Amino acid sequence: ETGVTQSPTHLIKTRGQQVTLRCSSQSGHNTVSWYQQALGQGPQFIFQYYREEENGRGNFPPRFSGLQFPNYSSELNVNALELDDSALYLCASSLVDTYYGYTFGSGTRLTVV
Amino acid sequence: AQSVSQHNHHVILSEAASLELGCNYSYGGTVNLFWYVQYPGQHLQLLLKYFSGDPLVKGIKGFEAEFIKSKFSFNLRKPSVQWSDTAEYFCAVTQGNAGNMLTFGGGTRLMVKP
Numbered sequence: 001e002t003g004v005t006q007s008p009t010h011l012i013k014t015r016g017q018q019v020t021l022r023c024s025s026q027s028g029h030n031t032v033s034w035y036q037q038a039l040g041q042g043p044q045f046i047f048q049y050y051r052e053e054e055n056g057r058g059n060f061p062p063r064f065s066g067l068q069f070p071n072y073s074s075e076l077n078v079n080a081l082e083l084d085d086s087a088l089y090l091c092a093s094s095l096v097d098t099y100y101g102y103t104f105g106s107g108t109r110l111t112v113v
Numbered sequence: 114a115q116s117v118s119q120h121n122h123h124v125i126l127s128e129a130a131s132l133e134l135g136c137n138y139s140y141g142g143t144v145n146l147f148w149y150v151q152y153p154g155q156h157l158q159l160l161l162k163y164f165s166g167d168p169l170v171k172g173i174k175g176f177e178a179e180f181i182k183s184k185f186s187f188n189l190r191k192p193s194v195q196w197s198d199t200a201e202y203f204c205a206v207t208q209g210n211a212g213n214m215l216t217f218g219g220g221t222r223l224m225v226k227p
Contacts (some may be wrong), residue, residue, distance in 0.1 A: 004156075019132065020145070031154070042117075042158075042217030043157075056213045089197050101147075104157040 004093050004105035012023060012111045018079045023091030025072040026103045032074040033057070033102065035090040036103060043090055049074055078110075085098055086112045117206050117220035126194050127226050134189040134221050136178075136204030140172035146176055146187040147205040148216070158178065163187065174198070195226045 005024045012021050018026035024027035025032050031050045035043035062078040072093070078085055088109050093100040116139045126132060138144060148160040159173025168180040178189045187204060204218040 031213070035215075035217075036212070040219075040221045042119075042205075043215070045214045045216065048213045052215075058214065092157075096213075099163060101159050104149075106156040 004091055004103050006089075006091050006105035006108050006110060009106070010109045010111075012113060014043050015081055015083060015112055017081050018077065019081060020088050020092075021076040021078075021110070023076070023093075023105060024073045025074070025091075025093035028101065029093035030072055031094045031095070032068055032072065033092045034074070034076045035092065036060075037088040038092055038093050046076070055082070061078055081112045083112050086110060097105070103113045115144075115208060115216050117204055117208060117216050118147050119219035119221050121221045122215045122219065123224070125224045125226065128196055129193050130225075132189070132191040132198070132223070134202055134204075134223070136187045136189065136218060137185050138184075138187070138204075138216075139185065140206065140208055141185075142208060145207045146178070146180060147207075148172065148176070148187075148189050149203045149205060149217075150200050151203065151220075152200045160189070160202075171220055173215045194223075194225050196225045197225060200226045 007022045033048040034046040037043040046060050047057040049057045052068045065077045067075045086108040090107045091105045094102045120135045146163040149157045161170050163170045163180045165222045171177045202221045207214045
């Protein structure tokens with residue numbers, strides 16, 4: 001197993017800028033989900049991608065968008081960054097049947113100043 | 114919308130003490146239940162999960178959890194904790210028919226004193 005890798009590990013952006021976070025899924029997994037974990041809170045579901053299409057979305061505005069590529073890697077894009085977007089962004093890969101569980105990456109720590 | 118509550122935000126125990134962390138969820142339909150652990154500086158790892166069958170679920174590292182449907186609870190237990198169990202613990206739920214979204218509780222930070 002290669003696990004889930006995310007890049008970069010840390011990032012500082014200015015309010016109003018745009019950011020792209022990247023995720024490589026665990027080998028054999030065809031589904032990728034993104035979560036936002038604010039300091040002191042549990043992760044919150046942003047969206048999931050399966051077969052390169054969005055397959056579920058949490059309560060996040062449209063300026064949060066994503067992509068899944070044919071090799072099942074994924075990007076999370078956030079436009080017009082706000083201070084409250086500062087958080088740890090987690091990527092999780094899985095098979096579409098979630099019985100087999102999710103594998104989480106170590107996350108990207110985004111700070112918006 | 115479903116929600117998950119973890120009432121203990123911080124727990125401090127001495128080694129060899131018993132552990133029970135509470136988890137309650139709000140959804141009334143079929144649910145799948147998970148406990149994840151996040152060791153300092155590491156990624157979330159699955160401790161155990163419940164989908165169906167025996168409501169007492171055994172996981173890794175000596176942890177177990179009991180699903181009590183009537184109480185909407187899925188409490189995590191360990192008979193004797195070790196210093197290496199110091200971590201943050203998250204309960205999470207997916208709905209049975211829409212299992213692609215994990216709803217997490219706010220987490221419980223456990224500190225085990227040697």
